[in-house]
Amino acid sequence: MTQNEAAHRSAGVTMIGLGPMGSALAQAFLTADVPTTVWNRTRSASERMAEAGATVADDLASAVSSARLVITCLRDHEATREVLGSLPGEVFGGRVVVVLASSTPHEARTTQRWADERGIDVLIGAILVPTPVIGTPEALILYSGRRDLLERYRSELEVVAPRSTFVGDDPATASILDTGMLEIFFSGMTAFLHAAALVTSAGHTASSFVPMAIEMLDILPATFLGLAADVDAGEYPGTEENIAMEAAALRHIVDSSVEAGLDARLPRLMHDLATRAVEEGYGADGWSRVVELLRTDPAAPA
Ligand SMILES: NC(=O)c1ccc[n+]([C@@H]2O[C@H](COP(=O)([O-])OP(=O)(O)OC[C@H]3O[C@@H](n4cnc5c(N)ncnc54)[C@H](OP(=O)(O)O)[C@@H]3O)[C@@H](O)[C@H]2O)c1
Structure with missing residues (x-):
């Protein structure tokens, strides 16, 4: 000192x-x-x-x-x-x-x-x-x-x-970054809890699902880097995955949740984003295109 x-x-x-x-x-x-x-x-x-x-x-x-x-x-x-x-x-x-x-x-x-x-x-x-x-x-x-x-x-x-x-x-910068990190934390926890509700509805324990959940987490760092590169470039190539295909996978989460009697709002939100992108002609783009939809508040007065 x-x-x-x-x-x-x-x-x-x-x-x-x-x-x-x-x-x-x-x-x-x-x-x-x-x-x-x-x-x-x-x-x-x-x-x-x-x-x-x-x-x-x-x-x-x-x-x-x-x-x-x-x-x-x-x-x-x-x-x-x-x-x-x-x-x-x-x-x-x-x-x-x-x-x-x-x-x-x-x-x-x-x-x-x-x-x-x-x-x-x-x-x-x-x-x-x-x-x-x-x-x-x-x-x-x-x-x-x-x-x-x-x-x-x-x-x-x-x-x-x-x-x-x-x-x-x-002075707002710390708050903006904090908010972004909180969003990732809470959406990650909520997604895990929704998935836990789904797997426990079929008799599995939440703990037995954790190793599989962590496998998905392991691919997120590289995924974030790829999404960020697209967002910064303003280009959303669907070379490795595309929204039309992802809309179908998201439909499966919605349907499985409904069949299990769960609150399906979280997967429905993601599925709605995918279908909107497809309807607007971006079905062949990558998931990163969704950032453009998220940039406007659909509930805001015109
Ligand atoms: N806890 C965490 O893990 C965590 C992590 C990151 C950031 N933070 C942030 O740190 C801040 C404090 O959080 P916290 O966990 O200590 O609990 P908190 O419940 O958010 O804050 C409690 C403190 O605020 C005081 N307080 C609330 N309203 C007041 C008022 N109108 N006038 C005077 N004092 C008032 C309370 O006084 P009394 O005791 O008299 O009620 C107490 O000292 C929050 O902004 C929170 O978001 C917390």
Whole structure:
């Protein structure tokens, strides 16, 4: 640790928000012997962190005054602005506030503008890992907007997330990338659960299906690279697979789901995309063509 890093660390941090994630962040700082002051709307959570060695601030203003690095981890950006906005702007003088709540791109830009208007130095981040990973070498937090603030406090922020990564000057960038990764996570989990409902309806256990599910996962990295190359090129050649053939396979998932009495909306959504592409004359194109359909909201008013 350099002298500068040591000075920063001895100054400690303030954690505002002690839900599961805020508590994990506070715990990681305490484990690394970083003096940590905490504040939470509901005081019982602060008292639990006191048992782990945190200093409990009497109120929000003294929490913010206790350290130059103030990290908020509240439900969303609206709650964050509400909490920070309850204090006079002067309290934030000489402080950097790191906002680590999930958000939409619009919300992230709103918070950055809100902070700029009040002269508050705010750095916006998006946490991409679950609580048990915080403080481990795999912990990843994306930051965007004020790169200077990340670099000023990098040594502290790397205590909780060694992979603290700057992704762009637009404060919304971390949120956009986080949202994309969340979409892959949730759609993957939901697809697995739908397939699990299907196989268990025929008497198999979900666990016995996992090795086959993982076989499909193994082909996804190369598939993503191929799809991405097509999307970036704006060309969707159907040389190895084509949508007309895939529409038939997707029909099988819909029909099997209906026969098993399952909710068939997930496969039906994919099948609808395929049939729309075929109806629009793209049946000979590859599946990557679907990105063009997804780029317009069919429910949007004309
Ligand atoms: N948990 C995870 O694995 C995970 C992973 C990645 C990202 N995140 C993100 O991290 C953020 C925090 O998540 P979390 O898991 O700790 O749980 P959470 O339920 O999203 O947030 C709980 C925290 O927000 C506070 N809060 C909510 N509304 C508030 C308001 N209006 N005013 C003041 N405080 C308010 C709660 O205070 P009280 O205790 O008083 O209710 C508590 O401190 C979220 O944006 C979440 O999306 C979480």
